[in-house]
Amino acid sequence: MSGRFGSRAVVLGGYLLAAVVLFGAAPALLSDFRLRLLAQFLCVAMVAVGIGLAWGSGGMLTLGQGVFFGLGAYIMAMHLQLSDAGPGGRPAFMVTGSGLPWWWELFRNPVTAVLGIVGVPALLALLLGLGVFRRRVKGAYFAILSQASAAAFALLLISQQNTIGGSNGLSNFRQFFGFALSDPVNRRMLYFIAAGVLIAMVAVVHQLRRSRYGELLTAVRDGEERVRFLGYDPALIKVFAYVVAAVFAAIGGALFVPIVGIISPNNVGVVPSIGFLIGVAVGGRATLLGPVLGSLAVSYAGSTLSENFESVWIYLQGLLFVLVVAFLPGGIGSLGGVLRGRRRRPGGVVGEGIGHGPPGPPLVDDAGPERAPADARGGGA
Amino acid sequence: MRQDYLEIRGLRVSFDGFVAVDGVDLTVLQGDLRFLIGPNGAGKTTLVDAVTGLAAASGSAKFDGTELLGQKEHQIARAGVGRTFQTASVFEQLTVLQNLDIAAGSQRRRRSLLRARATVPDSVQLAMETTGLTTLRDRPAAELSHGQKQWLEIGMLLVQNATVLFLDEPVAGMSAEEREQTGELLRRVRRDHVVVVVEHDMEFLRAYADSVTVLAAGKVLAEGTYAQVQADPRVQEIYLGPGSRGPGHQAVH
Amino acid sequence: MDAVLGQLYAGISLGSVLLLVALGLTLTFGQMGVINMAHGEFLMAGAYTAFVVQQVIGGAGLALLIALPLAFLVGGLLGVLLETTLISRLYSRPLDTLLVTWGVSLVLQQLARDVFGAPAVEVRAPEWLRGNVEVLGVPFTTGRLFIVVLAVVAVAVLSAVLRFSSLGRRVRAVVQSRGLAETSGIDSRRTDRLTFFIGSGLAGIAGVALTLIASTQPYMGQTYIVDAFLVVVAGGIGQIRGAVLAAFGLGVLQAFFAYSQSVSTAKVLLLLCVIAFLQLRPQGLFSVRTRSLV
Numbered sequence: 001m002s003g004r005f006g007s008r009a010v011v012l013g014g015y016l017l018a019a020v021v022l023f024g025a026a027p028a029l030l031s032d033f034r035l036r037l038l039a040q041f042l043c044v045a046m047v048a049v050g051i052g053l054a055w056g057s058g059g060m061l062t063l064g065q066g067v068f069f070g071l072g073a074y075i076m077a078m079h080l081q082l083s084d085a086g087p088g089g090r091p092a093f094m095v096t097g098s099g100l101p102w103w104w105e106l107f108r109n110p111v112t113a114v115l116g117i118v119g120v121p122a123l124l125a126l127l128l129g130l131g132v133f134r135r136r137v138k139g140a141y142f143a144i145l146s147q148a149s150a151a152a153f154a155l156l157l158i159s160q161q162n163t164i165g166g167s168n169g170l171s172n173f174r175q176f177f178g179f180a181l182s183d184p185v186n187r188r189m190l191y192f193i194a195a196g197v198l199i200a201m202v203a204v205v206h207q208l209r210r211s212r213y214g215e216l217l218t219a220v221r222d223g224e225e226r227v228r229f230l231g232y233d234p235a236l237i238k239v240f241a242y243v244v245a246a247v248f249a250a251i252g253g254a255l256f257v258p259i260v261g262i263i264s265p266n267n268v269g270v271v272p273s274i275g276f277l278i279g280v281a282v283g284g285r286a287t288l289l290g291p292v293l294g295s296l297a298v299s300y301a302g303s304t305l306s307e308n309f310e311s312v313w314i315y316l317q318g319l320l321f322v323l324v325v326a327f328l329p330g331g332i333g334s335l336g337g338v339l340r341g342r343r344r345r346p347g348g349v350v351g352e353g354i355g356h357g358p359p360g361p362p363l364v365d366d367a368g369p370e371r372a373p374a375d376a377r378g379g380g381a
Numbered sequence: 382m383r384q385d386y387l388e389i390r391g392l393r394v395s396f397d398g399f400v401a402v403d404g405v406d407l408t409v410l411q412g413d414l415r416f417l418i419g420p421n422g423a424g425k426t427t428l429v430d431a432v433t434g435l436a437a438a439s440g441s442a443k444f445d446g447t448e449l450l451g452q453k454e455h456q457i458a459r460a461g462v463g464r465t466f467q468t469a470s471v472f473e474q475l476t477v478l479q480n481l482d483i484a485a486g487s488q489r490r491r492r493s494l495l496r497a498r499a500t501v502p503d504s505v506q507l508a509m510e511t512t513g514l515t516t517l518r519d520r521p522a523a524e525l526s527h528g529q530k531q532w533l534e535i536g537m538l539l540v541q542n543a544t545v546l547f548l549d550e551p552v553a554g555m556s557a558e559e560r561e562q563t564g565e566l567l568r569r570v571r572r573d574h575v576v577v578v579v580e581h582d583m584e585f586l587r588a589y590a591d592s593v594t595v596l597a598a599g600k601v602l603a604e605g606t607y608a609q610v611q612a613d614p615r616v617q618e619i620y621l622g623p624g625s626r627g628p629g630h631q632a633v634h
Numbered sequence: 635m636d637a638v639l640g641q642l643y644a645g646i647s648l649g650s651v652l653l654l655v656a657l658g659l660t661l662t663f664g665q666m667g668v669i670n671m672a673h674g675e676f677l678m679a680g681a682y683t684a685f686v687v688q689q690v691i692g693g694a695g696l697a698l699l700i701a702l703p704l705a706f707l708v709g710g711l712l713g714v715l716l717e718t719t720l721i722s723r724l725y726s727r728p729l730d731t732l733l734v735t736w737g738v739s740l741v742l743q744q745l746a747r748d749v750f751g752a753p754a755v756e757v758r759a760p761e762w763l764r765g766n767v768e769v770l771g772v773p774f775t776t777g778r779l780f781i782v783v784l785a786v787v788a789v790a791v792l793s794a795v796l797r798f799s800s801l802g803r804r805v806r807a808v809v810q811s812r813g814l815a816e817t818s819g820i821d822s823r824r825t826d827r828l829t830f831f832i833g834s835g836l837a838g839i840a841g842v843a844l845t846l847i848a849s850t851q852p853y854m855g856q857t858y859i860v861d862a863f864l865v866v867v868a869g870g871i872g873q874i875r876g877a878v879l880a881a882f883g884l885g886v887l888q889a890f891f892a893y894s895q896s897v898s899t900a901k902v903l904l905l906l907c908v909i910a911f912l913q914l915r916p917q918g919l920f921s922v923r924t925r926s927l928v
Contacts, residue, residue: 061729128909137912140669140728144863145909151860152902159898212486213494215479219472226470229433230541231458231487270860274736281733314744321737325730326720 022195039191039259041299042198045292046252047276049201050245052291058241059221064146065249067153068121070268072250076257077170079113084174117254125246129239154269169264176258284331385411391440394431401427403599414571417579419596425579429547433464463543465534467550473523481505484537504540512536528559545575564589639772641893647778649885650785655858656865658836660877669732674855675742676834680705680841681850685757695760705838713834746852754849777846
């Protein structure tokens, strides 16, 4: 990171504190089991950091991050299975007799596996993003399409019993790039990797948010048409954030696999994809740290509650969505402000309500033909 | 000094059979503060939409030798044609400086976007001074008054290097004092820009228009100075019906 | 030829289901720009209504006939409850509505689980809906035929209501220009509630219909909601015509994809088709301009 810091000391202090907590306090205080759980939460938080960028800063409500999370996870899982199987070997779950699909072979090599984890989701996000944003499909339409992509992806995985483990997914990994996963030292190393990667992701988003690009992204969120009239192509601006979010989700998924030991369609479908958003909403979508902290807190609450009271956790999840999004759109962090009556205007929220006048879709506030061009523009272009 | 001009020939826009703009010819020179008036439905905003790429149109609209029709909005913007909207559309969450900086930056290299702004660009500084917003530099646009937002929009067009400015009802909803300041601002700006103002406010028009084009039912009805246009009986007729006193007291909105 | 006809019937039947689910969505999404993720749970509530009615009454045929209007009422009331308590606060934030109603849908699913249990409950189809009829020499189950008829009737009634009744005029007025409708003395809030009542009620009816061909369980709404939204997106918002075309189009497409590929590949292909369709005709979506969504 380079450049000026607004209040450099505070920022450096923040990163230092995060490093001390994640690298010092947590490993010292937590049992191996708890540390592994925390590592798992860190992976989920990586997805949240990306969503914070795409949704919080960019206004793209992406309900399909499970696709990218899953791509990263499955590529990693395929690589781990192949390296477990040894040179020329095949994963244990596969029915003998059927050949190893060519796309498995691609990820046997550790270098191509790592490249694939980053590259495949990035490419998919690029293509999807260009296809959708270029045609100015946005808002609810984008959300619905992204959700449908998660549904289709999970179904696709389930149908591939022989090649990708179907609804069981892939599990039973013995080593991670040559390090035995049974060794607690190596598991600890995985935790450190996850912590380091997460901090790096926050740093990347931090830089993006304070850069000119970040200002542009916010501008696109609040007035896409206006940005277009300034001579930019908003589609490219959005696609970039979308790709970054996809890559973050994929890396989170890739690290999730050796840490948790299993990846299955249950982790990538519609429900988990929208589940990634709760933490972001709770923490404050338009802030830098809100998505990370919110995601960690929600993961913790979820694992604690669902161990004993599963149905309570589901009710709570639902209520969190309802209460936070409806009444505290700025996240828990804005609670103090709201209580004191100083209504802050949380970012993403204002962006959606650009239209002045009465709510509801057909806001043709002047029925005269003078307004006709704007109203008919969909048909014109 | 070279004089820029905008030349529109035979511009025609129709929606589902309804012809909103019907063969308009319009030439606006730099240094001429041109007002575009006409009753509701005359096709003023549609004309602006067509030239700035928002509505599909036939005919021709050339600036600096470049055909604008058929290009995309952002290409037209890069060709030097900028516009404002009836409702001020600044980025409310961003500060005055950020708004202007974004407007100034469409030609920036992509990689430079990933860095934070190191210094205030000269053009941005100049635009803040021209529009009188220097002291409000770090205020979020949401906190600006209505008039200040409009000035910020005009400032954004200036830093955008737009040579042709289309302003859609810039003084609607402004106080008398703000109107006056806006008028002075437009006078400063017109020296080196082609400025077209769509406006209903006749007082404002009388005070600041160098020339006026009257549109009615998608066609150019009259063109000339304020006095010439006001004296035109056809203009009086569409505004107030036969025997009226001219457009001076028309409350269009 | 028989195979083609068979797939066509499967597609039509799937299309009718999608249409029944999407019809209510089209109405609420079209008029209010509200994305109601809990719509699927209203459907589930309709299905459980059929279950409860059958438990109480016994006779499957009579129960079905009673369940249809009752489920309309149950779905409609749930919809109005949701509209007045939450959605009415969120009209300026359509994307947030999506998340809030998702939360509601989580709660409703869990509620159904706690009340009726996680496993599917059995709703018996009446005798007269268990056979087959032959159409052009290819069998078509009467249960599915019933759903096709129901969908057609629902579309006809809804279109008639929108076109001829005073409610319909109010709804169309609000859709076209909320501000103008309000100044002409239309209580747009009341119209919103009524629209939501009808739209959600239709989900209830769809739920009853689904008991004939699918299992009645807490998560049944989720199975259909995503596809139903795709129908709405492809059909163009607020357009019943669009919804009908899109529902049958997607239904038939999926049936044929599923015939040549697997069901899951069919879903993926279907999604790609919708995205490709949007490339060609994004304006199909924007037939009613919505400043908040588009």
